[in-house]
Amino acid sequence: MTNIMLVDDHDLVRTGVKRLLEDHGEFTIVAEAKNGEEAIDQLRKTDPQVVLMDINMPGxxxxxxxxxxLRQKADLKIIIISMHTDELYPQRLLKAGAMGYLTKGSRIDEIVHAIHEVLANRHYITPEIAQRLALSQVDDGGESPFESLSSRELQVLLLMMDGKKVVEISDELCLSPKTVSTYRHRLHDKVGVKSDIELARMALFYGLIENVPFKN
Structure with a gap:
């Protein structure tokens, strides 16, 4: 049996994935967490071999x-399951040490296949994302201005692009509104824009989002 930890802030998502994996017969869900902090704590208490984790979570x-x-357990296999299909996110996660990247639309047989692959020390990227990554390597359009963002800046950006206000982001990430505002202005500076609408248009242009979430 393979020990799995599920990390997602949506209870229904964790429940659904847990049922599908346990019904498969070769996996045991040894831990669940709603965010990274809980995952780190659970890793100290349990011994998962594989972590299935979302990107955008509170905290x-x-x-x-x-x-x-991975600093806590170097041989841990991490598979990201996310709604984000732009190549920037899998690039950043793979560089950080994740072994796999799936979309939220992945079927259970693909999730099982990805688990088998990472346990064999092979990376697995869902074909749609793998194609985007391959195309990005031959694209001569220049580096995305979003490449330079830190993990926290990307997290704030994702929430902004969901249309969330500063106070909502501060509540979700457990940060002060002042800190969120600082990240917001830093995003403007790094991307080279002067407003949230320009930031959204840049995110749209580089494929991070599919539509501008707000208007002037």
Whole structure:
């Protein structure tokens, strides 16, 4: 049996994945967590071989949690399951040490296959994402301005692009509104824009989002 930890802030998602994996017969869910902090704590108490984790969660998200978990257990296999299909996110997660990247639309047989692959020390990236990554390697359009963002800046950006206000982001990430505002202005500076709408248009242009979440 393979020991699995599920990390996602949505109870229904964890429950659904848990049922599907346990019904498969070769996996045991030894721990569940709603964010990176809980995952780090659970890793100290349990002994999962594989972690299935979302990116965008309250507090510490998947981008920040991945290297922290691997520092605690170097042979841990981390598979990201996310709604984000832009190549920037899998690039960052793979560099951080994740072994796999799936989309939220992945079927159970693909999830099982990904688990088998990472346990064999092979990376697995869902074909749609793998194609985007391959195309990005031959694209001569220049580096995305979002490449320079830190994990926390990307997390704030994701929430902004969901249309969330500063106070909502501060509540979700357990940060002060002043700190969130600092990240917001830092995003403007790093990407080279002067407003949230320009930031959203840049995110749209580089494929991080599919539509601008707000208007002028």
């Amino acid at each position: 510490i998200g998947g981008l920040e949690a991945t290297p922290k978990l």
